[in-house]
Amino acid sequence: KKSEAWSALFSEPMSELVKRYTASVFFDQRLWRADIDGSLAHAEMLAAQGVISADDHTAIQRGLAQIAQEIESGAFEWKLDLEDVHLNIEARLTQLIGDAGKRLHTGRSRNDQVATDVRLWLRGEIDLIDGLLGDLQGALLGLADQNAEVILPGFTHLQVAQPVSFGHHMLAYVEMFARDAERMGDVRRRVNRLPLGAAALAGTSYPLDRERVAKTLAMDGVCQNSLDAVSDRDFAIEFTAAASLAMVHVSRLSEELVLWMSQSFGFIDIADRFCTGSSIMPQKKNPDVPELARGKTGRVVGHLMGLITLMKGQPLAYNKDNQEDKEPLFDTVDTLKDTLRIFAEMVGGITVKPEAMERAALKGYATATDLADYMVKKGLPFRDAHEVVAHAVKTALQQGVDLSELPIETLRGFSPLVGNDVYEVLSLRGSLNARNILGGTAPAQVRAQIARHRARLAT
Numbered sequence: 001k002k003s004e005a006w007s008a009l010f011s012e013p014m015s016e017l018v019k020r021y022t023a024s025v026f027f028d029q030r031l032w033r034a035d036i037d038g039s040l041a042h043a044e045m046l047a048a049q050g051v052i053s054a055d056d057h058t059a060i061q062r063g064l065a066q067i068a069q070e071i072e073s074g075a076f077e078w079k080l081d082l083e084d085v086h087l088n089i090e091a092r093l094t095q096l097i098g099d100a101g102k103r104l105h106t107g108r109s110r111n112d113q114v115a116t117d118v119r120l121w122l123r124g125e126i127d128l129i130d131g132l133l134g135d136l137q138g139a140l141l142g143l144a145d146q147n148a149e150v151i152l153p154g155f156t157h158l159q160v161a162q163p164v165s166f167g168h169h170m171l172a173y174v175e176m177f178a179r180d181a182e183r184m185g186d187v188r189r190r191v192n193r194l195p196l197g198a199a200a201l202a203g204t205s206y207p208l209d210r211e212r213v214a215k216t217l218a219m220d221g222v223c224q225n226s227l228d229a230v231s232d233r234d235f236a237i238e239f240t241a242a243a244s245l246a247m248v249h250v251s252r253l254s255e256e257l258v259l260w261m262s263q264s265f266g267f268i269d270i271a272d273r274f275c276t277g278s279s280i281m282p283q284k285k286n287p288d289v290p291e292l293a294r295g296k297t298g299r300v301v302g303h304l305m306g307l308i309t310l311m312k313g314q315p316l317a318y319n320k321d322n323q324e325d326k327e328p329l330f331d332t333v334d335t336l337k338d339t340l341r342i343f344a345e346m347v348g349g350i351t352v353k354p355e356a357m358e359r360a361a362l363k364g365y366a367t368a369t370d371l372a373d374y375m376v377k378k379g380l381p382f383r384d385a386h387e388v389v390a391h392a393v394k395t396a397l398q399q400g401v402d403l404s405e406l407p408i409e410t411l412r413g414f415s416p417l418v419g420n421d422v423y424e425v426l427s428l429r430g431s432l433n434a435r436n437i438l439g440g441t442a443p444a445q446v447r448a449q450i451a452r453h454r455a456r457l458a459t
């Protein structure tokens with residue numbers, strides 16, 4: 001098969017090496033449906049405006065429908081020689097319907113075409129991601145609901161701080177993923193604008209109806225500057241930033257799951273179907289899924305760096321640099337979707353071990369703040385109470401006991417304000433129940449939050 005030159009202007013065919021270097025068809029073919037949808041909307045408008053005939057429009061519809069079928073069935077032959085998804089589809093269209101196929105590109109450039117395709121495709125993916133973020137929140141809510149009363153040592157600096165409800169801890173992640181979904185919704189508004197009509201960079205002399213195309217494609221409006229429309233990829237960067245944050249949230253959860261499943265913590269088990277063994281150590285069961293998710297977070301953050309760097313030195317308007325937006329963007333979408341899907345399932349396979357959690361909470365004087373608060377309520381200024389309790393903790397440490405195990409005489413030795421009722425506040429459950437404030441860890445608050453989230457997700 002002999003290669004041809006690009007056009008009459010060229011005196012020789014493109015070098016084979018350059019052809020491979022510049023081609024994108026092997027990764028951008030995933031834009032095919034968006035490309036066809038964009039072309040159908042463009043052709044419909046061209047016909048309505050009298051730029052092409054009704055017959056040409058009908059032929060284009062017929063041809064594109066056949067191409068869609070060929071691609072879906074795997075019969076379509078993608079050609080490296082035809083560089084990208086756009087030229088592959090257009091060439092096949094012309095092969096099928098002749099001159100009408102050659103008229104499709106009237107008033108259009110690959111520059112506004114590709115920007116439109118990526119936006120259409122990404123819009124669909126954002127909607128899928130929104131659903132997956134909802135599934136994950138639902139799974140976390142289920143786990144929170146089952147374990148609202150379970151006591152977990154809450155940490156700061158990874159040192160035991162105060163007891164919290166395990167359900168409350170899970171709800172913290174629900175908040176994070178809810179914000180991620182909200183961010184995706186914000187990004188979607190700016191993704192969903194139409195570049196078509198910008199043509200190569202300056203607009204076009206044909207009487208195109210850009211608003212009509214936007215409406216056909218269910219877009220929220222048109223890009224208002226042709227140079228900006230074809231050249232900026234800020235929407236892809238913004239999406240990848242939102243995806244990076246979602247992955248960072250998954251990664252933080254992953255880190256906790258890995259720690260909690262280790263023998264030293266023993267707080268949870270992850271169902272076997274999400275774990276792997278060791279080829280040498282027969283006793284091993286490793287939490288590979290959260291570890292891998294933590295690792296893949298680095299990859300997505302890397303894509304964010306790649307895309308933002310891709311943009312920074314580009315003069316207006318379109319430059320071929322922008323072809324490099326696709327692989328990082330596609331991989332970000334794939335990685336995020338797979339990760340959210342697997343986490344939504346894995347969360348349902350987590351077994352909580354309440355005794356181990358409670359034992360750990362008892363080890364770290366987690367109710368010391370409660371003892372200080374108790375004295376404050378009896379009239380001692382907080383800073384003084386803080387100091388008194390520090391002495392009590394020191395004594396308990398020396399004796400190797402919990403605060404609640406110190407006899408009343410010993411406790412009264414630190415402050416005469418201490419009465420027999422002190423032991424209620426020194427229990428983990430008492431501490432938990434006491435934090436009955438909006439956003440706090442008391443099981444009553446946890447239940448209220450679960451109900452609020454469920455109602456929110458149902459709408």
Ligand code: ARG
Pocket residue numbers: 024028084110111114318320322323324
């Ligand atoms: N494959 C190209 C891309 O992804 C399409 C636009 C090419 N435009 C051009 N003038 N070379 O950006």
